[in-house]
Amino acid sequence: MSLKPVHFTFKPVVLTAVLIIACFAAMAEKPFQDTIPVTDSLKYPIHDRYGDRFTNPGRSSLDLRTPINITDSIIYDPTTRQYFIIEKIGTKYYRKPTYLTFDEFMAIQARKQEREYFQKRSNILNNLNRKLVRPKMNAYNNLFNRIFGAGPDGTPKVEIRPQGDVNIIAGYQGQNIKNPALPERARKNGGFDFDMNANLSVIANIGDKLKLPINYNTLANFNFENQLKLDYAGTNDEILKRLEAGNISFASKGTLIPGAQQLFGIKTQLQFGKLFVTAAIANQQSSRQSLGLQGGATNTYFEFKANDYEENRHFLLAQFFRENFKNAMKDLPRVNSLVQILRLEVWVTNRNGSTTETRDVVGLMDLGERNPFNPSIQSQTNLAFPFNDANNLYRNIINDPSSRNSSQVTTKLASLGLRAVQDFEKTFARKLLAYNDYQFNPQIGYLS
Secondary structure (H helix, E strand, O other): OOOOOOOOOOOOOHHHHHHHHHHHHHHHHHHOOOOOOOOOOOOOOOOOOOOOOOOOOOOOOOOOOOOOEEEEEEEEEEOOOOOEEEEEEEEOOOOOEEEEEEHHHHHHHHHHHHHHHHHHHHHHHHHHHHOOOOOOOOHHHHHHHHHHHOOOOOOOOEOOOEEEEEEEEEEEEEEEEOOOOOOHHEEEEEEEEEEEEEEEEEEEEEEEOOOEEEEEEEEOOOHOOOEEEEEEOOOOOEEEEEEEEEEEOOOOOOOOOOOOOEEEEEEEEEOOEEEEEEEEEEEOOOOOOOOOOOOEEEEEOOOOOOOHOOOOOOOOOOOHHHHHHHHOOOOOOOOOOOOOOOOOOOOOEOOOOOOOOOOEEEEEOOOOOOOOOOOOOOOOOOOOOOOHHOOOOHHHHHHOOHHHOOOOOOHHHHHOOOOOOOEEEEEEEOOOOOOOOOEOOOOOOOEE
8 A cells, every 4th residue: 555645735825824823822822921011001191293383283281391402493485485394403303394385374373363262252251150259257256356355244246226217208299280371281290209318326336346336317407417437446455546437536635736526537546565646537527616705796707818709710900901891891702902911920829838930029019000099989091001111110119129139128118108918919929820720811801
């Protein structure tokens, strides 16, 4: 018996598949003991981007920041109208440069700005719709007692006792006149009548330090009858001895400067060792007046300033303007005047302590007048235009150099027969600014 050899022919693809199957079968029967599976140990893996930073801006908040030695830049080529995105580490390229066309770059920028705009709107809406978080306030006995004091039994005490009444009157008041001569709409008229009066009194005590005496009446004759006050009194070992707010009084221990009553403001009393400080910031709501009786008559002294009579003071500049005022104003809006004032300076007594545009001045009564004013004459005729040489007063003053001396001018004017206050006045004056402090009419000749 003879055996014939048998030949097996396998194609390469079939042989490869057989070998792979055999390998997996062997691994299933006996796995490799020293093989460790490779996995990412991070809970949130870090993924590298595949494009440039401009077109792939996605980045997780857990990723590390880009090192400072990596620089990126965008360069525009006006010839090709392309934007080249370059990333380098020092002088070497970190990634392969990429480019964008002009339209692609503008489209990315538009999407970026649109995303930022809606993000801002969303943040604003979230802030507006967010509820305010109010912290809880806990009041403890020790803190309350230190600030406001405790009651007689040592526990915090808040006592508020309101008293009073509120009267409200509401109704309709109308009338119907049956008069045929009147139109139909004019026969009936009326309106809603409403009135309210309140009289409120509150006595509030918070602890034994803070008191709130309040008294308010809408029918009170005087404003100081309505009392609104906060009174805080400290203990002997506290710096703040007393704090008053509302209707307060400021008493003075001396008789030279009397204290002011009926003040509305804030008053505090402090103690620093042996130093006591009392300060008040308030608005005075009353004034003190004295009345003297002598021989059955009442003598009352009043002091008024010339600029306290009215809000807008008007002065005629000369006798010429006084006598021709009615004639100049009779044909309004046309002014009948033959003069035109080109330049004017106004000086007033320096009462506010200004240091600019100030000097000693002497005001003369009849300077530049042809006929010195006589109160007994109601009307003067043949009045000429005012000028310095209308009388000899101006020349007599300027011819003597002592008239320019502040300490000798009063003696000089008295030697000319002039009386102080009636004929002249020497004072320290300041110059007024035109169109801010005064106005004048150049044709009629009056100053406001």
